[in-house]
Amino acid sequence: xxxxxxxxxxxxxxxxxxxxxxxxxxxxxxxxxxxxxxxxxxxxxxxxxxxxxxxxxxxxxxxxxxxxxxxxxxxxxxxxxxxxxxxxxxxxxxxxxxxxxxxxxxxxxxxxxxxxxxxxxxxxxxxxxxx
Numbered sequence: 001x002x003x004x005x006x007x008x009x010x011x012x013x014x015x016x017x018x019x020x021x022x023x024x025x026x027x028x029x030x031x032x033x034x035x036x037x038x039x040x041x042x043x044x045x046x047x048x049x050x051x052x053x054x055x056x057x058x059x060x061x062x063x064x065x066x067x068x069x070x071x072x073x074x075x076x077x078x079x080x081x082x083x084x085x086x087x088x089x090x091x092x093x094x095x096x097x098x099x100x101x102x103x104x105x106x107x108x109x110x111x112x113x114x115x116x117x118x119x120x121x122x123x124x125x126x127x128x129x130x131x
Contacts, residue, residue, distance in 0.1 A: 021056045028061075037072075055089050068098075070107075 016034040019025060023039035031047045038054035045051060047065040057072035066081045070090040078084065080098040088106035097114040 019057075021054075055087075 018036045019039040021038045026042045028044045034049040036052045037057040041059045044061045050067040051065045052069040053072045055071040060075045062076045063078040068080045069085045071087040073091045075093045077095040083100045084098040085102045086107040088104045090107040092109045
C-alpha cells in the first residue's frame with residue numbers, strides 16, 4: 001500500500017519537533033508536523049501544524065502555521081490559519097493575522113491584529129469576484 005521509505009501524511013500527526021533551550025538557529029525552518037521552540041530562531045518558520053514558542057523561546061522572523069501558542073518572545077509577522085494564543089509570559093511585537101485570538105492577562109503585545117473569517121477566505125473571495 002505504501003512504498004518503503006515514503007512517510008504517509010498521517011504519520012506526522014501527534015509528532016512534535018523540538019529546538020531545545022540554549023540552541024540558536026539562523027535560517028528558515030519548514031515542518032510538516034507540530035513544532036516546539038524553546039531556543040532561539042532568527043529566520044522564518046512555516047508549519048502545517050501547531051507551533052509553540054516556549055517561555056524560554058524566541059523567534060525573530062515571519063511565521064505561517066495552522067495554530068500558534070506564544071509563551072516566549074516573538075518579533076515579526078504571523079499568518080495563522082486558525083488560533084493564536086498569547087500566554088501570560090508572551091512578549092509580542094509585529095503583525096498578527098488569524099481567525100481567532102486568545103490573550104491571557106499579563107501578555108505584552110505591541111502588535112497590529114487582523115482577523116479573517118476563514119483560513120480559505122481567499123478562495124471565497126475569488127469565487128465571489130467571478131459572479
